[in-house]
Amino acid sequence: MTAADPPRRATSLVVRLILAAAAWLLLLLAVGGIVLALAFRGAVEEEFSYRLDAILKTIVASIEVVPGGGFAMSRPLGDPRFDRLYSGWYWQVTQPDGRQLRSRSLWDSSIPVEPGGPDMQVRRAEGPNQEKLLVVERDVEFPGQQGAAHVLVASDLREVSGGVQRFELLLMLALGTLAFGMIVAIVIQVRYGLRPLRQMLADLRSVREGAAARLSGRYPSEIAPLADGMNDVLDKDSELIERARTHVGNLAHALKTPLAVVSAEVQGNADRTVLTKQVQLMRRLIEHHLGRARASAGTGRLGLKTPVRSVAEAVRAVLAKIYQERGLEVDVDIPPGAMFRGHREDLEEIFGNLMENACKWAIRRVRVSAQQAQDNLLIRVEDDGPGISAERQAELLRRGRRLDEKSPGWGLGLAIVSDLVHLNGGELAFSKSELGGLCVDVALPSR
Template structure:
């Protein structure tokens, strides 16, 4: 934009200079006419011989002169072809430049002056030139300079882009290094950046270190809490087994204990994900995670004479912790393998800045009216299959923490449940 404004300013200056030069030339011609009339006041007709510019002799050439006496006599160049040039009001006795009309209403620029000569005669002296000449001169000047300014403009734009790139290069490097720091757990080195950026790098080191401590502490607390609860729940399960051996019914208590474990797992997963999503720039190679889960669940499916088909685009990266996305996909695959009759399909594709994961099965599916409840509370819709019923709810909690979403529908290919996960993708900037 600055180049355009500068070009317009220069063109405006050039137009002004061309106009000034045009007026200066016009004043010079006026001076020539004044000098010529000085020696021909007694015979103004002789001016046609004295003013020997060929343009004065060609009718309507665009260049004219005219002198008028006090008694109304007018002598003019042959180029006026019998017509006259208007004179300004007041008959100024100093050279006056003004715009008026010439022959056939042609727009002209004229210089007029009322002059008293030594012999006492008074004459109005005018020279005029068509404004078309001025316009043409401006056009020619602009056309001749336009390529020069275009080249200068291109050089200026290229220089600005190069300068901007050089200025932003340290910031791009800083952005990349900040993202990689979460993977390498290394401090940024202020000496790797310009002096102006070094204070920012030191502050980022402190901030990133504090965030990592918060995340690590939160995960450690969640793990410690889970570990601390395992012993009491194991004792309770052993007691239930002992009661079962005596013939006491334990089904209700067993189910209640299972739900306690599942609710604790859900709460701990939610707490872990919230801290991780807000305070880190975690990235996960989704393709690698899917391949790892596929090997595990393929074995589980084969044991039950079922099949698991997988289609995954290569090099899919998401901004989500590896443990969290694998827990989401693990829960969804576990449900699909449990509920399917014969087959399960998993597909992961890149689509318009997002990654879409579809897990489908040929089981009974979930009625449309019950899908929202299944996502919200994780209630078990059928008790014939073991489990807590909280797998979907945990998956929803983890995905929501990262701004992703889970939708349930009916599989068009297999006829059972379709779980569709949509996660924003990221570009892999990790060094090879």
């Protein structure tokens, strides 16, 4: 995949939600249907086994012991199914000596006997016609007989399978109808639930086409934070664009006068000194506005943290080489845990300009300190230079707050520092230092 290839789209969110919900629903209905079918079959077979046991008790009541120790039926059962050959209904009595008394439906066949007891036993067996039988049996002791006789009654399981199969078919139809209805409900629910996302997409198209400046729709609480985040990004982009326009306008306005002077000089007898002065002025104006534009573009990004002490130490090391001949003492008093919420370059620009300015005006000493308050990072840069009056301090603060074109005054550095501080949501203040010179306080949000 090359950079020119469009990004591959994942499966639709609607399809994912519907497939996941439908799969889980079908699994639950299948498991529930199987459990219900097995429970119904077990209940039917249990009830059928009790019916067979009732017939077994009737057979026991009809058996009498004949002279010689044999068994005989004293009266017929009255159920023709036991008289029809291989009808699927059988009874069998096995005497203690192994002789058997059987129903006519068994003819000359027999059902294998398994050891049992006086309680009812239920099992499955194969009949004389290879049919599947449900067998109910128990051992019964008769008066005058030594040992217990084994009596069983068996019936073809098809007697109950037909009803069970009809129930299973009805259950499948009911569960299938329920599944279809619930899947339709899931589709409606998912599409209705995701309607705000489609509305957000339509609003984004309006923003892209210029019909709106931001997302203005009413969104549910789950996606409202997403809309607010998008609006923050749109507002930030709009702010950056407006700043860029302002910088371009200011630069164009500031260059008009120098360009007019250069044009006039070129048309007449050009004065090299005048031209050099105007070129230097234009270069300074360009650097001024480029510095402010860079400061505006580099702020406002989330998730960044910069250690304050390492930046201040790095700036001190550079300034120590620059002002080595003057023997300035630059003290840095910053706790290791102090963090700036923003780009390292922004903090380097702030420290670099403030500390360079302090070194420029200091006599012997510059002090740099910082502390992490609850909601703010407080930075202070002081020097023991001549300082400035309160009126001049107010003028510096006023100029620092303005973004339109002004003569640099205290220089380009403080203008850029002022822009960086305010673009990062902080405040800049000037006062008289305890060392005797200027004290510059910077408060930057730490959250």
